[in-house]
Amino acid sequence: MKLALDDYADAAGPEAVEQIRELARPLKGKSVVHVNSTRIGGGVAEILARLVPLMADLGIDARWEVIDGTPEFFAVTKSLHNALQGNSVMLSNRQLDAYQDVNRRNAASLRDRLKDADFVFIHDPQPAALLQHFPDRRGKWIWRCHIDVSRPFRPVWKTLRNFIRPYDASVFSLAAFAQPLSHPQYLIAPSIDPLSEKNIPLTDRDIDEAAAGFSLDPARAVVLQVSRFDRFKDPVGVIRAYRLVKPHIPIQLVLAGGTADDDPEGAEVLSEVRAEAGDDPDIHVLELPPDSHRAINALQRRATLVLQKSTREGFGLTVTEAMWKEKAVIGGETGGIPLQVVNHHTGFLVSSPEGAALRMRYLLSRPEMMATMGRKARQFVRENFLLTRHLREYLTLVLGLHYGASESVEIR
Amino acid sequence: MDATARRLTVPAPLPIMDCALTIISLGRSAQNLRELRDHLASVPAQSISHHFHDALLRPAFDDPEYRNDFAVWARRQLHDGALAERLGVIDPMDYQDLEQLRQQTIDVVEDHLAEAGEVPQAARGHEFYFLRSQFVIIDTRARASSPAELASLIPRLSTGSIFHHFIEARRRQPGRVDDFSAWLAGWGDECASERDRLAAVDYQLWSLSELRDRIAAALARAREAVEAP
Numbered sequence: 001m002k003l004a005l006d007d008y009a010d011a012a013g014p015e016a017v018e019q020i021r022e023l024a025r026p027l028k029g030k031s032v033v034h035v036n037s038t039r040i041g042g043g044v045a046e047i048l049a050r051l052v053p054l055m056a057d058l059g060i061d062a063r064w065e066v067i068d069g070t071p072e073f074f075a076v077t078k079s080l081h082n083a084l085q086g087n088s089v090m091l092s093n094r095q096l097d098a099y100q101d102v103n104r105r106n107a108a109s110l111r112d113r114l115k116d117a118d119f120v121f122i123h124d125p126q127p128a129a130l131l132q133h134f135p136d137r138r139g140k141w142i143w144r145c146h147i148d149v150s151r152p153f154r155p156v157w158k159t160l161r162n163f164i165r166p167y168d169a170s171v172f173s174l175a176a177f178a179q180p181l182s183h184p185q186y187l188i189a190p191s192i193d194p195l196s197e198k199n200i201p202l203t204d205r206d207i208d209e210a211a212a213g214f215s216l217d218p219a220r221a222v223v224l225q226v227s228r229f230d231r232f233k234d235p236v237g238v239i240r241a242y243r244l245v246k247p248h249i250p251i252q253l254v255l256a257g258g259t260a261d262d263d264p265e266g267a268e269v270l271s272e273v274r275a276e277a278g279d280d281p282d283i284h285v286l287e288l289p290p291d292s293h294r295a296i297n298a299l300q301r302r303a304t305l306v307l308q309k310s311t312r313e314g315f316g317l318t319v320t321e322a323m324w325k326e327k328a329v330i331g332g333e334t335g336g337i338p339l340q341v342v343n344h345h346t347g348f349l350v351s352s353p354e355g356a357a358l359r360m361r362y363l364l365s366r367p368e369m370m371a372t373m374g375r376k377a378r379q380f381v382r383e384n385f386l387l388t389r390h391l392r393e394y395l396t397l398v399l400g401l402h403y404g405a406s407e408s409v410e411i412r
Numbered sequence: 413m414d415a416t417a418r419r420l421t422v423p424a425p426l427p428i429m430d431c432a433l434t435i436i437s438l439g440r441s442a443q444n445l446r447e448l449r450d451h452l453a454s455v456p457a458q459s460i461s462h463h464f465h466d467a468l469l470r471p472a473f474d475d476p477e478y479r480n481d482f483a484v485w486a487r488r489q490l491h492d493g494a495l496a497e498r499l500g501v502i503d504p505m506d507y508q509d510l511e512q513l514r515q516q517t518i519d520v521v522e523d524h525l526a527e528a529g530e531v532p533q534a535a536r537g538h539e540f541y542f543l544r545s546q547f548v549i550i551d552t553r554a555r556a557s558s559p560a561e562l563a564s565l566i567p568r569l570s571t572g573s574i575f576h577h578f579i580e581a582r583r584r585q586p587g588r589v590d591d592f593s594a595w596l597a598g599w600g601d602e603c604a605s606e607r608d609r610l611a612a613v614d615y616q617l618w619s620l621s622e623l624r625d626r627i628a629a630a631l632a633r634a635r636e637a638v639e640a641p
Contacts, residue, residue, distance in 0.1 A: 015570040019430055022550045150537070175541035178437040187435040187543065189471050334537070342473045383571070383621060384471035396432040400546045407458055408547035 003053040003195075005388075011194035012388040020388060023395040024058035026411055030118040031061040031139070032398065035110070037077070037126035039066045041290060043190065043317065044123050044146050047390070050193050054391055065113060067106040067127045072098045077126045083156035084125065084149045091156055100129055107133030119398050128163045140168040140401045146190070148314045148335060150176045169401060173315050174336055186397050189336065191390035192320050192381070197293035199324055202301055210298030214284055216252055221364055224254045224303035226296055226321075229269040229287075232312040233257075234332065237353040239276045239283060241309065244357035246282070249364050256286040256299055300325050305363055305370065309356050313337055324381045326374030330359045340385070346377040423598030425555035426591070428565060431576040433469040434546045435462070441539040445490065445532045448482070448540055449521045457510040458544040464504040464513065465583075466545040468620055469575050479616045480504075482517060485540045490532040495524045503616065505588050549576065559596060559603050563631035571620035578623060579615050590615075592627065606634050 009017045032055060036044050048064050055062035069077070076095040083089040107114075107130050114120055114130070118139040122128055124146055131141050143164050149157070149172070157179070164170060164181060171186045172178045178185045192199055208218065216222055223242065227233040235255050242253040255273060270287060277283040288295060300306065306322035306329045313335030320340060322329050329347035331337040341347040348359040363370050403409040438459055442448035452460075463481040478484045478500040487496035498520045507513040525531065534540070552573070556562035577591040585594050593610045596603040609630035618626060
């Protein structure tokens with residue numbers, strides 16, 4: 001994909017683009033390598049697919065490498081992932097051996113590309129053990145953690161910590177996710193790409209056609225939640241909130257999401273959601289393929305109001321996406337949602353289906369307030385959560401490490 | 413002032429700088445007001461600076477009601493309106509240095525602890541996280557050689573430039589003025605009204621993009637009023 005930074009001037013502002021160019025000036029010709037465990041699927045791959053070409057557009061020798069793993073390795077890293085998010089999952093010595101073995105083999109195959117790189121970003125736990133195989137590394141190595149490790153299962157965190165400690169820095173998405181480590185821990189929030197299929201502007205006709213395809217009544221308000229069918233997203237709570245609103249306001253509810261092959265609970269939660277929805281024709285439970293970006297874009301734009309009633313959340317990029325589309329959002333008070341949803345400004349935070357129902361009734365009765373919130377929400381995302389801000393912070397971090405400054409670096 | 417004399421006293425062009433921020437976690441957090449007080453006493457001064465000054469550059473919703481992180485936390489997480497008001501009214505520019513600012517903040521917290529029947533406590537997951545900033549300051553190579561040029565540059569400046577020249581400058585400049593006002597002072601009485609209008613822009617009440625609009629409005633007449641020599 002050929003991406004140019006100038007393409008973002010309309011969405012982010014020409015001054016933001018110019019600032020990035022200035023920041024990148026001292027880094028021209030430097031090599032930056034990102035390493036993760038998949039090229040397709042998931043938020044990390046989505047971000048790298050856009051971020052790496054933009055770095056290259058700035059004259060940085062930016063590359064993206066993906067480690068090869070075995071089914072056993074990915075089963076281990078899935079357990080590792082769950083344990084870091086707080087589930088009590090022990091890893092056996094055999095599993096740890098499988099983890100280390102795959103990292104050792106990938107270290108050998110990536111040696112030429114990583115050993116002399118100026119900066120290496122290792123994303124998430126899967127390739128974290130690569131670093132120990134590069135005692136002769138020349139550049140700075142940074143561990144980028146995208147997951148919520150605010151309350152990890154301690155025995156597993158202590159094991160992973162041994163691999164993380166030797167890094168020059170780590171990066172977490174929120175302050176609450178950072179863990180005590182001896183190197184600097186940077187905080188960089190994730191972002192959305194305004195030029196991706198999920199976020200590009202659509203015509204009214206595109207939106208109407210998509211809505212008709214999902215049998216939505218064009219005359220009535222639509223309340224939408226987009227998320228995986230996961231208990232932490234509380235889809236059943238959303239249906240309960242809808243039922244409290246329905247006697248007062250004629251609304252339709254859309255729960256749009258998918259299940260993943262590596263998520264055995266997804267199908268179970270989906271059947272719970274269908275059971276809760278019953279035969280109500282105004283509840284639309286949509287199981288969408290993972291590449292339904294345009295359909296999600298259309299649904300978010302068609303929605304009158306967006307919910308993200310999670311009880312646990314990482315950052316909540318579906319909230320960011322909805323806000324970019326000028327929607328007021330009612331969100332659970334958890335993870336990164338309170339960073340985005342501010343009571344009376346961009347939406348409301350709630351802690352129960354009853355709270356969600358009250359706020360839905362309140363906002364659906366005040367379309368002007370929703371429109372004002374929506375405008376404020378878009379401006380807020382424009383200034384804070386677009387890919388350009390993400391790129392700017394990576395460049396700032398790299399410059400800080402490059403010049404070894406503790407507080408400030410001046411570039412003339 | 414005749415034209416020759418004026419030309420001799422023209423100030424050097426104002427270099428336009430930009431700055432970008434990354435945030436570093438100190439790995440320290442407070443669950444209640446007493447813990448906040450203890451950490452306030454021992455965190456690096458850079459962290460005090462971050463929570464009073466630098467938060468404007470951080471990706472977060474701008475809350476014009478309370479202009480520092482301690483006040484926002486007191487209001488939103490401790491649900492203590494009186495404490496939020498007392499912390500929110502602290503103007504960091506009133507203090508000679510960060511140590512004095514630290515001491516004033518501790519005093520407000522300790523006074524409140526002495527008055528309160530119970531130690532105000534945040535719910536789990538809503539702790540106060542201590543952070544510090546790392547800045548990269550860049551010379552954009554743009555220069556304003558006249559007030560008119562400055563006025564035309566302002567709308568195109570990044571929020572980082574606005575932060576550097578209009579807020580952070582007050583910690584560098586004698587008299588705690590912003591860079592634009594300090595530079596315009598070199599133009600003498602010709603720019604007195606611009607300086608007055610800039611002085612009326614309360615940097616504590618607006619987001620950086622709003623400040624940019626207000627600075628641009630304050631200098632709007634400079635385009636016509638002052639010609640470059």
